[in-house]
Amino acid sequence: MKATEVAAIDGAYLFEPTPYTDERGFFCRTFDADVVRSVGLDPDAFVQDSLxxxxxxxxxGLHLRSGAGEAKLVRCSYGRIFDVVVDLRxxxxxxxxxxxxxxxxxTQATLYVPAGCAHGFQALTDTADTSYRIDRPHDPAEDVTIAFDDPELAIPWPLPVTSMSQRDREAPSLAEVLKHEES
Structure with missing residues (x-):
């Protein structure tokens, strides 16, 4: 497994496994505590897995947590997703x-998203399974959502949006979120 620093987001990493393939399919390690530790992250800090x-x-998305924030490891285990990280620190x-x-x-690549960064994704295939490993238990009272189509962010979502949660549909702009965080 190889860890590569993400230049556009300080402290973010992309972990790329080495799959072993044969006539049966493939096998790969999707999490390796030693590799995570080698880039200065605590592998024991992750306390909750979701799918x-x-x-x-x-x-x-775009989602993040207020307060101490939330670091996460994100991986598409089946299908394909367009994944987005925005640094709001x-x-x-x-x-x-x-x-x-x-x-x-x-590829089974895993993206490390540091606490304080907004994260979102769009499914590119008929089915896309996305797993998350987060560093603190989820508390809905700390959920923050930013409008996916905020012109200030100009995210080039690759497909028309077919569905999203009501919370995501009604999300405030980045400027509104930042103004609220400052007060």
Whole structure:
């Protein structure tokens, strides 16, 4: 497994496994504590795993947590997704930086999203299973959502949105979220 730093988002990493393939399919390690530790992250910090299944065109995000934030490892275990990270840490050298990835079940790459960054994705295939490993238990009272189509972010979502949650559909702009966080 190889860890690569994400230039556009300070502290973000892409973990790419080495799949072993044969006539049966493939096998690969999707999490390796030693590799995670080698880039300065604590592998024992992750306390909760979750899985979402989405259909083509579904958009989830942009989400983050208030307070201490939430670091996460994100992987598309089946299908393909267009994945987005936005750095919203005011003290970060990549503040307001954006990074886009295609994560897929073919590569099994895992993206580390640092706390304080917004995250979202769109399913590119008829079925896309996305797994999350987060560093603190989920508390809905800390959920923050930013409009996926905020012109300030200009995210190039690849497909028309076929479905999203009501919370995502009614999300405020980035400017509104930042103004609320400052007060």
């Amino acid at each position: 979402s299944r989405s259909v083509r065109g579904v958009l989830r 005011p003290d970060s050298p990549t503040y307001l930086g954006r990074a886009f990835f295609e994560l897929s079940g073919e």
